[in-house]
Amino acid sequence: MRRLNVRPAQIDECIQNSRFALSFRPKTPELRQGELLLLQLVKADAVRLGKVRERINFALVFDRIEPDPDGRLSRLYWPTEHRVWPWIVHCSMTIPTVPFSLEYLPLAANDKYQGQDNARYIDPHDEQWILPFIRWSLGETPAPYLDSIPTATMVQKFGQPHTLAAIYNHDRIARQRPISKRKTVVEEFVRNEWLAASLKVYYEHRCQICGKSFLPDYGVELADAHHIHYVAQGGPDVSSNILVVCPNHHRVIHATDAHFNRDNLAYEYPNGFQERLILPDHFVYEGQLGYNV
Ligand SMILES: [Zn+2]
Structure with a gap:
């Protein structure tokens, strides 16, 4: 496992x-192939963004390292950076983390992991x-x-x-890496x-519409996940497209092909009846907690 220092603007790249x-x-x-590379926000940026305790939100899985002796690859991959590096690291995927700081x-x-150098080795x-x-x-x-x-x-x-922050970190990866890039299987x-x-765990298996939990009466955690825009019709598999609901509401x-109104976080039924979410957290907090910086 290694620790990398990254600037906020580099993370999406x-x-x-x-x-x-x-x-x-x-x-x-x-x-080594499969080794985790922790993407840590540069200290000064973490301080500026109020994320001193949440410097790490993502890890890369190392695949291979490639020399770039004449800078050709550096210029190709990072055309706006106007600099070159002798080594390019290719990773096989990105894993979200629960936010933490070493x-x-x-x-x-811990003293060894501070500093600005990169690919600092972390003791097993x-x-x-x-x-x-x-x-x-x-x-x-x-x-x-x-x-x-x-x-x-x-x-x-x-x-x-x-x-919830870990869920949002998943979403950020999913948005950056469209399905076509991740998988070529169309079916x-x-x-x-x-x-x-x-998400179900976050809401303690309660329905976001009615708040119903089956645990007290029935002794089971029973909740469904509903994709607002169906994945089969191109809807994204990110938290802002998912509702945790009880089987009745699902x-x-x-059955009614109800419409989800994002402006007031309510389901609108064809007969005019409306139900606002009583547990709207993950729609409300997205982008507000500073986790997605
Ligand atoms: Zn319900």
Whole structure:
């Protein structure tokens, strides 16, 4: 595992192309395929943005490193940077994290991870503190078995705001990397069941329309995830397109072909009846908590 320093403006580029440039080729040890590269906001930017405790929101999965001796690739990949790097790092995917900062974890070698240099090696002994924040289930190729904190206990472990922040980090990756780039299969509509599962956990399996929870009376957590704009019809698989609803409301929405009004966060039924969401959090907070900077 390594720590990279990135400026806010570079993050979308990193996410979109899973690519990074380095001035030095990391040695002792060399980069290994599958190794996690933590994208950490540069300290000064983190201070400016009020994100000192939330400097890391994404990790890249290392694939290969390529020399760029004459700068041709640097100019091709980063035409507006007007500089070149001797090494280009290609990654296979981007994984969202629950926001965290290395300096607030009890890492044995924390002093070593500070500074402006890049691809700083993280001692394997310290990885145990970092891995719980990596949300493999919300990654481009969901790998829930790699999550050390299961989706079901995310809220207990990280709290509601940071669970929602991880969901928004997923959304940012999904928007940067359109489905056509991720998969060429046309017949299959790509949706991440763990995104829906994370939202259900966030709302404690309550219906966002009526607030119903089945747990007290029936002893089961029962909630559906409804895509407002159906994925099969080109709707994006991001949280702003998903509602957590009880089975009753799910059936009613489909049976009446109800319309979701985003301006007042209400479902409008053809007979004129309207229901506003009583649990609208993830529509309300998006872009307001500063998580998507
Ligand atoms: Zn309901």
